[in-house]
Amino acid sequence: NAGVTQTPKFRILKIGQSMTLQCTQDMNHNYMYWYRQDPGMGLKLIYYSVGAGITDKGEVPNGYNVSRSTTEDFPLRLELAAPSQTSVYFCASSYSGTPGRQPQHFGDGTRLSIL
Amino acid sequence: AQTVTQSQPEMSVQEAETVTLSCTYDTSENNYYLFWYKQPPSRQMILVIRQEAYKQQNATENRFSVNFQKAAKSFSLKISDSQLGDTAMYFCAFMKPVGGSNYKLTFGKGTLLTVNP
Numbered sequence: 001n002a003g004v005t006q007t008p009k010f011r012i013l014k015i016g017q018s019m020t021l022q023c024t025q026d027m028n029h030n031y032m033y034w035y036r037q038d039p040g041m042g043l044k045l046i047y048y049s050v051g052a053g054i055t056d057k058g059e060v061p062n063g064y065n066v067s068r069s070t071t072e073d074f075p076l077r078l079e080l081a082a083p084s085q086t087s088v089y090f091c092a093s094s095y096s097g098t099p100g101r102q103p104q105h106f107g108d109g110t111r112l113s114i115l
Numbered sequence: 116a117q118t119v120t121q122s123q124p125e126m127s128v129q130e131a132e133t134v135t136l137s138c139t140y141d142t143s144e145n146n147y148y149l150f151w152y153k154q155p156p157s158r159q160m161i162l163v164i165r166q167e168a169y170k171q172q173n174a175t176e177n178r179f180s181v182n183f184q185k186a187a188k189s190f191s192l193k194i195s196d197s198q199l200g201d202t203a204m205y206f207c208a209f210m211k212p213v214g215g216s217n218y219k220l221t222f223g224k225g226t227l228l229t230v231n232p
Contacts, residue, residue, distance in 0.1 A: 033220070043206070043222040106161075 002026050006091050006107035013081040013114050021076040021110050023091030029105070031094045032074040033058075034066065036087040037109075043090060049074055081114045088112070119209050121223035128197045129231050135182075136192045136226045138207030144168075147211040149183065149190045154225070155203040163205070166190065197230045204228075 007022045025032065030051045035043035045058030049068040063085055065077040074093075078085060091107040118141045128134035140149070151163040166174045166183050173181050178198075182191045194201055207223040 043208075043220075045220060 004091055004093050004105050004107035006089075006110050008110060009108065010111045011113070013078075013112065015081060015083065015114060017081050018077070018079050019081070021078075021089055021091075021112070023074045023076065023107060024072050025074075025091075025093040025105070026072065027093060027105065028071060029093035029095055030071065032068065033092040033094075034064070034074070034076045035090045035092065036060065036085075037090060038087050046076065046089075078112075083114045086112060086114045119207055119221050119223035121205075121207050121226050123226045124224070125227045125229070127229040127231055128194075130197055130199060132197055133193060133195045134197055134228065136194075136205050136207075136228065138190045138192070138223060140188050140190065140207075140209045142188070142209065142211065144211045147209060149181075150208040150210065151179070151181070151190075151192045152206040152208060152222075153201075153203045154206060155200075164192065194228075199230050199232060202228060202230045 004023065004025045011019065013019055033048045034046040036046055037043050044060045046060055046064050047055055047058050047066040049055045052068050052071050055066050055068050063078065063082060065079065066074060068074050074091065076089065089110045089112060093105050120139045122137055126134060126136065147168045149166045153161045153163045164174050164176045164179050164181055166181055168185060173183050178195045180193045182193065190207060192205065204225045204227050206225045208220055210220045
């Protein structure tokens with residue numbers, strides 16, 4: 001049971017490049033989330049998904065896209081990388097139902113720098 | 116909009132002593148959940164403790180306990196018998212329903228706790 005796995009752990013992009021941050025979980029969780037963490041700040045929700053085929057915007061979705069074709073995978077896509085997207089990105093998952101009883105499980109994070 | 120405020124950017128404590136981290140939040144909701152997460156230098160986010168708003172009893176997990184004051188919208192974390200491994204960034208988080216079975220999680224800015232030997 002690996003939990004939530006994010007790849008890559010580190011990446012440097014040039015402005016305007018695109019990339020996909022991968023996230024997969026093996027706990028059969030329905031809910032999955034993408035957060036970004038800027039220095040000195042709390043996590044901000046980018047997108048979330050309540051099940052395969054269903055995604056919705058969070059607090060800061062601009063510049064990102066997601067898809068959820070399977071329960072296990074929830075990739076985050078950056079189409080035109082901008083310096084403002086330099087951040088640490090966390091993927092998380094949880095069971096459906098009452099979230100207060102089912103905590104979110106986080107991946108180890110992806111540190112992304114846009115130069 | 117919900118906000119979560121952690122007024123202490125940094126704190127330090129001596130090993131084996133007790134420390135309390137503050138968290139206040141602003142909401143008009145009655146049904147919500149509160150969490151404390153720990154983020155050590157490895158950056159992985161670890162759930163420390165959770166509290167359901169409808170429960171009056173304060174949650175406890177081993178050396179970690181909370182003081183939940185719903186009327187005051189306060190949710191402080193007490194760490195007893197501090198250990199060197201407790202050194203980390205601690206985030207307070209608030210979760211509320213946003214329609215249907217969907218929920219939104221809001222984090223504070225974090226408190227960096229250093230446990231000194």
